[in-house]
Amino acid sequence: MADLRRKTGPSRPLGELTEALRRGERRVTGPRLAILQVLREHRRPLSNKEVLALLPQGYCDLATVYRSMHLLRRLGLVQRFDVGDGVARHELRDAGHDGHHHHLVCRRCAQVVAIDCCLLEEVERELSRHSGYQALQHRLEFTGICPDCQQR
Amino acid sequence: MADLRRKTGPSRPLGELTEALRRGERRVTGPRLAILQVLREHRRPLSNKEVLALLPQGYCDLATVYRSMHLLRRLGLVQRFDVGDGVARHELRDAGHDGHHHHLVCRRCAQVVAIDCCLLEEVERELSRHSGYQALQHRLEFTGICPDCQQR
DNA sequence: TCGGGAGTTGCAAACGATTGGCAGTAGAAT
DNA sequence: ATTCTACTGCCAATCGTTTGCAACTCCCGA
Structure with missing residues (x-):
């Protein structure tokens, strides 16, 4: 990856x-x-x-x-x-850049890491074919505990 | 897929x-x-x-x-x-079932299709390794125009 | 079966994010 | 400079959600 x-x-x-x-x-x-x-x-x-x-x-x-x-x-x-x-x-x-990207947000301190690549374009195509829906968009955000917060 | x-x-x-x-x-x-x-x-x-x-x-x-x-x-x-x-x-x-799944929602009529498989577990593992964040979770929702609405 | 106390509820007020009305202000084209 | 509108500030309204509090009810033990 x-x-x-x-x-x-x-x-x-x-x-x-x-x-x-x-x-x-x-x-x-x-x-x-x-x-x-x-x-x-x-x-x-x-x-x-x-x-x-x-x-x-x-x-x-x-x-x-x-x-x-x-x-x-x-x-x-x-x-x-x-x-x-x-x-x-x-x-x-x-x-x-079309600006589309996602984030990884710390659930404790709200620190944000941006994620460059979007892995869902292929998924959207498949999903559109299966469901019949068109003009698909998505929202995806990750949360976790950042390294700093893990040490407290 | x-x-x-x-x-x-x-x-x-x-x-x-x-x-x-x-x-x-x-x-x-x-x-x-x-x-x-x-x-x-x-x-x-x-x-x-x-x-x-x-x-x-x-x-x-x-x-x-x-x-x-x-x-x-x-x-x-x-x-x-x-x-x-x-x-x-x-x-x-x-x-x-842990209940984790996502949705595809029509932006016009709000009709909902549930999506069974979650494709992001592998992504979460990689993301955790790269970022150092732990206990990752995510929220992902798709939107589009459903077949019925496309005909209007 | 009959209390009694802790968990629950209804009601209304409080809240925080977001939006809308309106009159005054200020871009920008002439 | 004039004028036409878009834009702004101020403030009230709206909407989803939460909370305080007194009244209520579920459930355990007597």
Whole structure:
């Protein structure tokens, strides 16, 4: 099996991100740029509250973070993840990569390891053939106890 | 690849379920029995609201369904599923089977197909070796458009 | 069969994440 | 600079889920 750990690719330049906004007939605003900047600096799944906390003090409203994240997802700039705790998280997609990947999350400290390769494309094809379902997608997240936490 | 579709196994007899309750030093009450009965009759992931609606009119409180479902999960009688819409669903586990399986859900009508075999045990072993994480678990759900919905 | 105490329940209020309304603000095209 | 809208802040509403508390009931022992 290939190495499962993921080498994080280059972050898209901000210009390319704002370009995507314009293409979608959306405006490039202060809050959106700031949120993109936070996502560029922290390449791991962030909740909207975390994003807000990482922005300059009182910079924008939580509702704006939610709305921006919806937009960024529609434009394909971020990917959403659910770990099952009822909180949605988002991560910036890599340039030149469809961004699809999975995570291994520590159940104690929430440390995250990204998993590069997706092993389920073949499975999806088979599943589609057997079930008749089309346009298959999947969500897959692993949890475990990370090395640090094992020693406590 | 083996047939991915799942042949639903025999449902545990109610007696075995109440036995599990007693073993856990928990009481066999009316609401709990009724909830188990609903889960036995509908072998697919049900939200707590759906369970409540399937109970006799005004039979018990939604809070009781939530509390019972927590208990049943702790006792290992039900498995929890997340499709990503922010609503937890539960399904009764089969007898003599650890109950671990996945689903293929239609994004339009929410029809569910259960997938019997789990293909990720080998992946988990490799992942554990590479990452150092232990006690790995995973959550995996597929979505797609079911044959009926494709024709509309 | 009859208490009695611990586990359960119903009800309502509390909670946390997310969404919606609305009036004021600010991109960006002209 | 003007103007048209998209966007934002503020706040209330919504939704799934949890919790506090008093009343209730299951179940064991007498």
